[in-house]
Amino acid sequence: xxxxxLTYYPELLKGILTTLELLIxxxxxxxxxxxxxxxxxxxxxxxxxxxxxxxxxxxxSTPLLVQLFLIYYGAxxxxxxxxxxxxxxxxxxxxxALIALGVNSAAYTTVVLKGAMRAVPKGEIEAxxxxxxxxxxxxxxxxxxxxxxxxxxxxxxxxxxxLKATALASTIxxxxxxxxxxxxxxxxxDTLTGLLAVxxxxxxxxxxxxxxxxxxxxxxxxxxx
Amino acid sequence: xxxxxxxxLLEGALLTLQLASGALVAGLLLTLIGAFLLDSRYKILxxxxxxxxTLIRGLPELLVLxxxxxxxxxxxxxxxxxxxxxxNYWAGVLALGIIFGAYGAQVFQQALHSIPxxxxxxxxxxxxxxWQCYCLIILPQAWRHxxxxxxxxxxxLLKDTALVSLIGLTDxxxxxQAAASQTQKPFTFYFAVAIIYLVLTSIVEILLxxxxxxxxxxxxxxx
Amino acid sequence: xxxxxxxxxxxxxxxxxxxVTAYAAKTIxxxxxxxxxxxxxxxxxGNISGFEAEVVxxxxxxxxxxxxxxxxxxxxxxxxxxxxxxxxxxFGGLAITEERKNQVAFTKPLYPNSIGYIxxxxxxxxxxxxxxxxxxxxxxxxxxxxxxFHEKYPDVEVKAYASLQEALLDIQTGRVDTxxxxxxxxxxxxxxxxxxxxxxxxLPEDQLPFFGPGNAIAxxxxxxxxxxxxxxxxDTIKHSGDxxxxxxxxxxxxxxxx
Numbered sequence: 001x002x003x004x005x006l007t008y009y010p011e012l013l014k015g016i017l018t019t020l021e022l023l024i025x026x027x028x029x030x031x032x033x034x035x036x037x038x039x040x041x042x043x044x045x046x047x048x049x050x051x052x053x054x055x056x057x058x059x060x061s062t063p064l065l066v067q068l069f070l071i072y073y074g075a076x077x078x079x080x081x082x083x084x085x086x087x088x089x090x091x092x093x094x095x096x097a098l099i100a101l102g103v104n105s106a107a108y109t110t111v112v113l114k115g116a117m118r119a120v121p122k123g124e125i126e127a128x129x130x131x132x133x134x135x136x137x138x139x140x141x142x143x144x145x146x147x148x149x150x151x152x153x154x155x156x157x158x159x160x161x162x163l164k165a166t167a168l169a170s171t172i173x174x175x176x177x178x179x180x181x182x183x184x185x186x187x188x189x190d191t192l193t194g195l196l197a198v199x200x201x202x203x204x205x206x207x208x209x210x211x212x213x214x215x216x217x218x219x220x221x222x223x224x225x
Numbered sequence: 226x227x228x229x230x231x232x233x234l235l236e237g238a239l240l241t242l243q244l245a246s247g248a249l250v251a252g253l254l255l256t257l258i259g260a261f262l263l264d265s266r267y268k269i270l271x272x273x274x275x276x277x278x279t280l281i282r283g284l285p286e287l288l289v290l291x292x293x294x295x296x297x298x299x300x301x302x303x304x305x306x307x308x309x310x311x312x313n314y315w316a317g318v319l320a321l322g323i324i325f326g327a328y329g330a331q332v333f334q335q336a337l338h339s340i341p342x343x344x345x346x347x348x349x350x351x352x353x354x355x356w357q358c359y360c361l362i363i364l365p366q367a368w369r370h371x372x373x374x375x376x377x378x379x380x381x382l383l384k385d386t387a388l389v390s391l392i393g394l395t396d397x398x399x400x401x402q403a404a405a406s407q408t409q410k411p412f413t414f415y416f417a418v419a420i421i422y423l424v425l426t427s428i429v430e431i432l433l434x435x436x437x438x439x440x441x442x443x444x445x446x447x448x
Numbered sequence: 449x450x451x452x453x454x455x456x457x458x459x460x461x462x463x464x465x466x467x468v469t470a471y472a473a474k475t476i477x478x479x480x481x482x483x484x485x486x487x488x489x490x491x492x493x494g495n496i497s498g499f500e501a502e503v504v505x506x507x508x509x510x511x512x513x514x515x516x517x518x519x520x521x522x523x524x525x526x527x528x529x530x531x532x533x534x535x536x537x538x539f540g541g542l543a544i545t546e547e548r549k550n551q552v553a554f555t556k557p558l559y560p561n562s563i564g565y566i567x568x569x570x571x572x573x574x575x576x577x578x579x580x581x582x583x584x585x586x587x588x589x590x591x592x593x594x595x596x597f598h599e600k601y602p603d604v605e606v607k608a609y610a611s612l613q614e615a616l617l618d619i620q621t622g623r624v625d626t627x628x629x630x631x632x633x634x635x636x637x638x639x640x641x642x643x644x645x646x647x648x649x650x651l652p653e654d655q656l657p658f659f660g661p662g663n664a665i666a667x668x669x670x671x672x673x674x675x676x677x678x679x680x681x682x683d684t685i686k687h688s689g690d691x692x693x694x695x696x697x698x699x700x701x702x703x704x705x706x
Contacts, residue, residue, distance in 0.1 A: 060380075061426040062419040063387035065398060070419065073405065073614070074412035076621035091623055160283070167285035171391065173607050173614075178287065182524065183608060186590030189551050191295045191528045199288055206283035233494060246461045295528050312534070313521060391610075393481070393521025395494065403490055406483065406613035409620065409640070 004193045008184055015180035016201065018094070022166045022176060025098050027159060030105025037106065038113035039139060052110065059107035064165055067104065072096040072172040097169035105162050109155070116150040117143055149220050156213035160206055167202075177201055227417060230404040234414075237400035238421055241386045244396065247318040248382055252325025256375070259330025260337060274330070281327035286320075286385050293320035294392045317389040325382050329375060336371035337363065369440040376433040380426055387422075397421060476516050476674065478504055478665075479530075480540030481523040483613045485636045486698050488540035496520060499632070499698040500539050503558060504665070506690045507681040523611065524590045527551055530668055537667045537674065541630050543592045544660040553669045555678045557662030559695065563593065564631040564650040566619065566638065573626055575649060580604045586615035586624035592659045593628040599658075619646075632698070 005012075037055075040048040059067070075081050075090055089095045120143050128138045170179035177198055185194040227234065262274040281289060294316040340363055348358035390399035401418045405411040480496065482488045488498040496518045508516035521529065526538045530552055543561060544554045565575055573579050580601055587594040589608040597606045607624055609615040616637050618624050627634070631648055638646050667674050685691045 058419075058423065061423045063384040063398075063422060065387045065390075066415055066419050066422065069402075070412065070415045073617055074415050076617070076623070077410060077412045082621055091621075164283075164285040167287045170287075171610065173609060178285065182610075183589065186524050186594070186608075189527055189531075189547075192292075195288060195292050195295065199284055199292065202285060202288065203280065203283050229492070233492070236494065250458070250461050294525070295532070313525075391522060393525055395490075395520060400494075402611075402613075403483065406611075406617065409617070411617060 004188075004190065005197055011180050011184065012177065012197075012201070015175060015177040016205075018174065018179075019163075019166050019176040019205075022094065022097055022101065022169060022174070023159075023163050026101035026105055026162050026166075029098065029102030030109055030162070033102065033106035034109035034113055035144075037110045038117060041110070041114055042117050042139075042143075056107045056110055059104055064100065064104055064168055065171065068097065068100045068168060068172055071100050093169065093172045093174040096172060097166070097174050101162055101165055101169070104165065105158060108158060108161075109151075112151050112154045112158070113147060116147040119150060120146045152213070152217050152220060156210060156217075159209050159213065163205060163209065164202070227404075227413065228408055228410075230400070230408075230414070233400045233404065234397060234417060234421065237395060237397035238425070240395060241383075241397045242425070244314070244317055244321070244386050244389060244394070245383050248321035248325060248386070249379060251318055251322025252329060252378075252382065253375075255322055255326025256329030256333050259326055260333035263330060263334045264337065278327040278330050281323060282331075286324055287388055287391065289324055290317065290320040290388055290392060293323065313389070313392050313394050317386075317392065317394055321382055321385055321389075324385065325378055328378050332374040332378070333367065333371050336367040336374075339370050340366050372433075372437055372440055376430075376437070379433070380429060383426055383429060384422065387418075474514050476508070476511075476514060476537060477519065477535045478516055478537045478539060479519045479521050479526055479535040480538060480542075481526065481611065482520040482540065483611050484541050484630070484633050486632055487630065490520060498540075499694060500541070500558070500663075502694045502697075503685070503691065504539055506685050506694060507678060510681045510684045511677060523588065527666070530666060533668060536671065537665050537678070539665045541633070541663055542666055543663050545592055545595070546660075547595075548666070551669075552666040553671070553675050554664045554666050555675060556682050557664045558682065558691075560662040561656055561659045562631040562650070563628065563656070563659055564634060564648045565626045565628050566634040566646055566648050567626040568619070568646055569644055571625065575626075577601065583625040584623070586618060586627040588612045588615065588629065591629075596628065596655075596658055 037052050041052050071090075072093060075096075081087060081090060124142050124146075125138060128142050133141070166176055167178040169176050170182055173179070175183070181194045181198040185191050188194070259274055259278060262270050263278075265271045265274075294313060297316055297319065344362055344366070345358055348362045353361065386396060387398045389396050390402065393399075397418055401414040405414040408414070480488045480500070482490045482496045482498070482501075484498070486498050487500050488496060491497045501518060504516060504518065508514060519535070526535075526542075527548070529535050530538055538552075542548075544557060548554070565573075567573050573583060581604065584605045584607060585597060586607050586609060587597060589610055594606065594608050597604060607615070607618075609618070612627070612629055612633060615624060615627050615629075619627055628651075631650060634648050638648065665678055667678065682691075
């Protein structure tokens with residue numbers, strides 16, 4: 001297996017870069033969208049909560065593979081999309097994977113953020129209102145900082161889940177770690193070595209992510225939240 | 226609307242359900258065994274099990290599926306010294322079951338820990354042996370704690386069945402792919418698949434909700 | 449009472465999950481990726497049909513006391529499954545190549561290669577180094593076509609798809625500019641499209657040797673018995689004219705050059 005690695009590591013490296021780009025991109029997109037959705041949901045207004053709940057329900061009830069194929073192959077079916085300004089973006093498997101994973105992450109993170117926002121002590125919000133904070137200022141200074149700390153362990157889990165989900169992007173021809181490995185396996189017919197090698201890479205990445213998040217979590221504790 | 230492909234899609238959905246049932250049975254068995262091993266007195270057993278479950282949890286499901294599919298026979302051959310055929314159906318069941326079991330074992334272990342030790346002591350005091358204590362006293366109580374997480378894992382299992390289309394099983398997803406290629410209407414068919422999965426997961430969620438209510442029926446509600 | 453329900457539910461789950469197939473006296477397990485009309489494909493009822501499927505059935509008919517089971521699985525799992533002994537033979541647009549000969553044993557060729565590019569008439573391409581330079585070419589992962597591009601035009605962007613059908617979806621949307629594949633398959637796909645939207649440019653004769661002597665059936669290297677059986681059967685159906693009949697039905701020229 002060592003010589004397999006040594007022979008093919010340049011191509012694997014390209015794959016690792018793509019995987020990391022997809023991971024970070026999806027997490028960013030997902031978090032920003034989730035933040036907006038959770039904040040809107042927090043207002044309690046029905047015209048926010050109903051569509052948001054429907055959105056979360058749809059995403060959580062369908063497999064990611066189906067969502068990926070819907071965006072990559074499905075969207076391309078319509079000439080309306082192909083002739084629009086969106087096409088240069090939707091043409092690329094990376095963008096389609098980014099959208100699918102970002103939306104997926106947004107749905108799950110919204111639920112986590114919703115719960116955490118509710119857990120912020122009511123007393124602090126009332127005190128802030130008494131002091132004349134605007135709703136937006138309350139969100140920014142009181143609710144969100146507390147929320148971030150509360151969700152940190154769940155979000156670490158979410159990061160690992162998205163990393164594992166990036167492997168599915170190989171099914172829409174994206175050459176991430178899994179995609180490159182499948183190509184190399186098709187070339188060398190050495191299935192198990194390839195699978196073991198890429199498995200090792202995923203384990204290393206997962207360990208790094210969990211380790212880094214653990215350190216950040218300890219930092220939060222030190223600040224005194 | 227589906228151009229006559231609906232029967233094929235439903236056949237695929239049937240295979241998906243069969244696969245999910247088999248994987249659920251395998252997964253629950255592995256969960257119980259795994260939870261038992263994790264709490265074992267023998268450190269080597271508990272550490273190995275912990276290492277194995279953490280490893281599986283850190284790998285993409287796609288990778289576990291491929292490895293079980295391609296590597297399963299090799300491992301079985303080495304273990305049993307006799308070629309054993311593993312069809313892609315059973316590879317799918319096994320792979321999904323292992324994934325379920327890896328998460329389930331750790332979840333169930335936590336549920337077991339939430340049972341006060343006094344229960345075990347009382348059971349022993351009443352003359353029950355370890356096996357009876359486990360089955361009659363501990364398991365039913367731990368079940369209530371574990372149900373939400375295990376339920377969540379079941380839903381994930383149902384969705385992960387879509388992956389077996391990548392090892393050539395003619396499940397729902399695979400039928401949709403064939404139909405999409407033949408009609409050049411991928412959106413129609415993948416959307417139909419999404420709706421079918423929506424219906425299936427909703428049914429499972431309702432069942433889980435009922436199971437949850439039943440498991441908690443003896444708990445006094447706070448007024 | 450509750451325990452009864454649990455037991456019932458559990459046994460129902462186990463029963464539901466049983467997916468057992470019956471086996472005949474002696475069965476040869478053939479496998480292919482049946483997404484390759486008209487060579488192999490799944491018909492409306494989910495059975496494997498097509499030119500090569502019929503050829504395999506004809507071969508089986510000449511073998512005594514044998515049934516042939518045809519199964520569908522993913523293309524890139526075919527050779528690994530064969531090596532592991534999960535299946536006995538693979539077929540379906542499988543070209544004989546030197547690398548594959550290292551992994552598996554091939555029967556005599558069933559029919560020669562017929563390879564070409566499919567390209568949209570709205571955006572024609574000249575198929576040489578200069579013309580292909582900034583184009584995207586679609587191929588199926590793990591095929592001789594993919595290998596051809598890596599060897600001959602290493603600087604051209606190649607997208608490898610798990611199945612040729614996915615590549616064909618993408619040529620419609622312009623994600624790939626052309627696809628290199630087996631001409632019968634490309635022709636069959638073109639039939640469903642409005643006239644003059646696409647055309648097929650056959651690969652020049654001098655390029656064909658790269659792709660080997662033709663398409664054949666592959667068996668495990670250790671299975672010399674099956675290999676000999678199949679080779680004898682191939683000779684039988686060639687001499688009896690059955691092979692010619694089936695290939696005429698599918699409008700393919702199957703006079704393989706020995």
